[in-house]
Amino acid sequence: MKILNAQQIYEADKNTIANQQITSDELMERAATQLFNWMHLRLQGAPVKIQLFCGIGNNGGDGLVLARQLQKHGYLINVHVVNYSENRSHDFLLNLDRLKERKVWPNFIGPKDELPKIDKEDIIVDAIFGIGLNRAPDDWVTEIIKHLNNSKAFVLSVDIPSGLFVDKAPENGDSIVRANQVLSFQLPKLIFFLPQTGIYSNQWELLDIGLDQVYLNAVENEYELIGKNEVLQWYKPREKFSHKGTYGHSLIIGGSYGKIGAVLLASDACLNTGSGLVTAYIPTCGYIPMQTALPEAMVITDSTEKMVSKIQFDIIPTVIGLGIGIGQNEVTVKALKEFLSTNKIPLVIDADALNIISKHKEFLKMIPAKSVLTPHPRELERLIGSWKDDFEKLEKAKAFSIKFNLIVVIKGAHTITLCDGKGYVNTTGNPGMATAGSGDVLTGMITGLIAQGYDSLRATVFAIYLHGRSGDLAVEKCGYQALTASEIIDFIGDAFLDLFKVQEVSDLKEDTE
Numbered sequence: 402m403k404i405l406n407a408q409q410i411y412e413a414d415k416n417t418i419a420n421q422q423i424t425s426d427e428l429m430e431r432a433a434t435q436l437f438n439w440m441h442l443r444l445q446g447a448p449v450k451i452q453l454f455c456g457i458g459n460n461g462g463d464g465l466v467l468a469r470q471l472q473k474h475g476y477l478i479n480v481h482v483v484n485y486s487e488n489r490s491h492d493f494l495l496n497l498d499r500l501k502e503r504k505v506w507p508n509f510i511g512p513k514d515e516l517p518k519i520d521k522e523d524i525i526v527d528a529i530f531g532i533g534l535n536r537a538p539d540d541w542v543t544e545i546i547k548h549l550n551n552s553k554a555f556v557l558s559v560d561i562p563s564g565l566f567v568d569k570a571p572e573n574g575d576s577i578v579r580a581n582q583v584l585s586f587q588l589p590k591l592i593f594f595l596p597q598t599g600i601y602s603n604q605w606e607l608l609d610i611g612l613d614q615v616y617l618n619a620v621e622n623e624y625e626l627i628g629k630n631e632v633l634q635w636y637k638p639r640e641k642f643s644h645k646g647t648y649g650h651s652l653i654i655g656g657s658y659g660k661i662g663a664v665l666l667a668s669d670a671c672l673n674t675g676s677g678l679v680t681a682y683i684p685t686c687g688y689i690p691m692q693t694a695l696p697e698a699m700v701i702t703d704s705t706e707k708m709v710s711k712i713q714f715d716i717i718p719t720v721i722g723l724g725i726g727i728g729q730n731e732v733t734v735k736a737l738k739e740f741l742s743t744n745k746i747p748l749v750i751d752a753d754a755l756n757i758i759s760k761h762k763e764f765l766k767m768i769p770a771k772s773v774l775t776p777h778p779r780e781l782e783r784l785i786g787s788w789k790d791d792f793e794k795l796e797k798a799k800a801f802s803i804k805f806n807l808i809v810v811i812k813g814a815h816t817i818t819l820c821d822g823k824g825y826v827n828t829t830g831n832p833g834m835a836t837a838g839s840g841d842v843l844t845g846m847i848t849g850l851i852a853q854g855y856d857s858l859r860a861t862v863f864a865i866y867l868h869g870r871s872g873d874l875a876v877e878k879c880g881y882q883a884l885t886a887s888e889i890i891d892f893i894g895d896a897f898l899d900l901f902k903v904q905e906v907s908d909l910k911e912d913t914e
């Protein structure tokens with residue numbers, strides 16, 4: 402699903418109005434009717450007080466239409482207009498009149514006015530600012546937002562939590578509404594997925610408002626949200642007359658004394674993702690544990706007991722997963738340099754191999770094009786330097802990926818894959834996966850898909866989806882705390898099977914959250 406920027410959303414708006422021959426206020430009515438339906442379905446006429454806080458733009462206009470519809474259905478409403486500008490939008494004014502026609506007189510709040518009383522049992526509708534916010538809210542507006550946040554009432558935000566910009570980082574957390582639920586119009590917003598801004602939307606859902614499909618299909622998006630529909634089309638079925646050679650040979654290079662488990666996890670994950678053959682290249686000390694714990698994997702040992710000191714093998718792997726548990730010993734750095742200087746096989750690079758490359762930036766030029774780098778936030782910082790906010794992080798990582806023609810994976814709650822200037826935002830996974838070794842599993846999975854002939858970008862995005870989905874399925878059985886990396890591997894098969902399950906309506910709702 403496409404993630405558009407603010408300007409593109411306004412374009413979608415314009416195209417919808419032109420091509421469907423409707424007025425802008427009809428589109429607003431459509432949007433607010435979806436808001437009303439969502440609330441009405443859940444509240445069923447409950448006598449709860451609904452306090453609507455509306456701005457003076459179209460987000461506020463949505464709030465006013467919603468207020469009118471709620472009042473028509475007998476709900477108890479209090480409408481407040483946060484009167485932050487004289488520059489009121491046409492559709493706001495139109496709907497203000499329509500509300501007044503129904504004898505509803507909003508309470509206008511200006512800089513010096515007292516703040517309305519909010520009980521914790523009330524429901525707050527936050528329609529103060531939408532995607533039109535273009536500067537930090539004034540101090541008195543910030544005070545209102547703080548008042549909403551301190552009220553303990555349930556907050557439902559229209560389109561986005563007020564106070565968030567769509568395309569840049571906020572300056573002051575106090576001026577952002579903390580939404581229990583966001584109902585956003587049709588298109589997901591990038592801010593829902595970034596650690597700094599995602600915290601303001603506890604849950605979010607998309608409401609289809611029938612935006613012009615021709616425009617949406619044609620528009621070039623910088624970010625894409627990845628769910629089941631996106632990855633399913635890439636799935637390669639197993640062929641009847643295939644054999645293990647058909648599905649590639651993965652080589653996993655890594656491990657050091659005390660960190661053989663990392664290679665074990667990656668190799669196991671790689672096999673479970675479908676790689677035809679898997680060979681692990683490890684220091685000698687790992688030979689027996691590796692062969693015992695994972696008989697399906699072949700093993701090549703380094704000449705050194707406790708670390709990788711020379712990367713030499715006589716097989717021809719399809720792809721190499723490099724760096725998990727490898728350490729940063731001087732001999733390993735040398736081995737890595739020698740290996741990179743001649744290697745032409747695509748790489749998936751993780752962990753200490755990334756840290757070594759960060760200290761020896763000249764190695765970057767030796768990495769084959771479209772190899773995959775999978776740093777966690779600290780490793781990313783070592784690679785690209787620090788950033789002032791999530792947006793700068795994305796820009797720096799994107800520039801880095803373009804400069805070296807590499808795929809860069811920013812791991813986290815919503816892992817983002819960057820390639821050729823475009824970002825792919827993952828939707829699966831859960832905090833139970835913040836556990837030792839879960840990144841090693843991901844490296845094995847990406848390697849395993851590349852081995853089977855998926856191009857590196859698809860392999861990466863697909864593996865990240867499956868990795869998160871395995872974690873989501875596993876957590877249903879064991880809970881967040883007990884989730885281990887091995888458990889994620891145990892559920893890779895279920896994650897594949899789950900691709901073909903027909904979704905229940907209730908699951909569909911979960912998917913958009």
Ligand SMILES: NC(=O)C1=CN([C@@H]2O[C@H](COP(=O)(O)OP(=O)(O)OC[C@H]3O[C@@H](n4cnc5c(N)ncnc54)[C@H](OP(=O)(O)O)[C@@H]3O)[C@@H](O)[C@H]2O)[C@@H](O)CC1
Nearest residue numbers: 414429458459460530531532533534535536537538560586
């Ligand atoms: N396709 C869709 O998705 C649809 C979207 N719809 C809805 O429209 C919403 C966007 O509406 P919007 O463009 O009127 O902007 P909104 O966020 O209401 O801001 C209002 C105005 O405030 C101003 N302003 C900005 N910052 C400020 C500040 N700090 N302090 C004071 N003033 C400030 C700025 O005007 P300025 O003062 O710069 O002239 C801005 O224009 C969208 O979120 C959704 O709810 C639906 O109705 C239909 C379909």
Ligand SMILES: Nc1ncnc2c1ncn2[C@@H]1O[C@H](COP(=O)(O)OP(=O)(O)O)[C@@H](O)[C@H]1O
Nearest residue numbers: 777812813814830831832835837838839840841
């Ligand atoms: N809160 C979270 N929600 C979803 N996924 C998470 C969360 N925290 C971590 N993960 C995932 O777990 C993995 C952790 O990787 P990493 O930090 O490299 O672990 P390790 O080095 O222990 O193997 C990444 O794929 C990341 O996206």
Ligand SMILES: [K+]
Nearest residue numbers: 530559561563
């Ligand atoms: K809002």
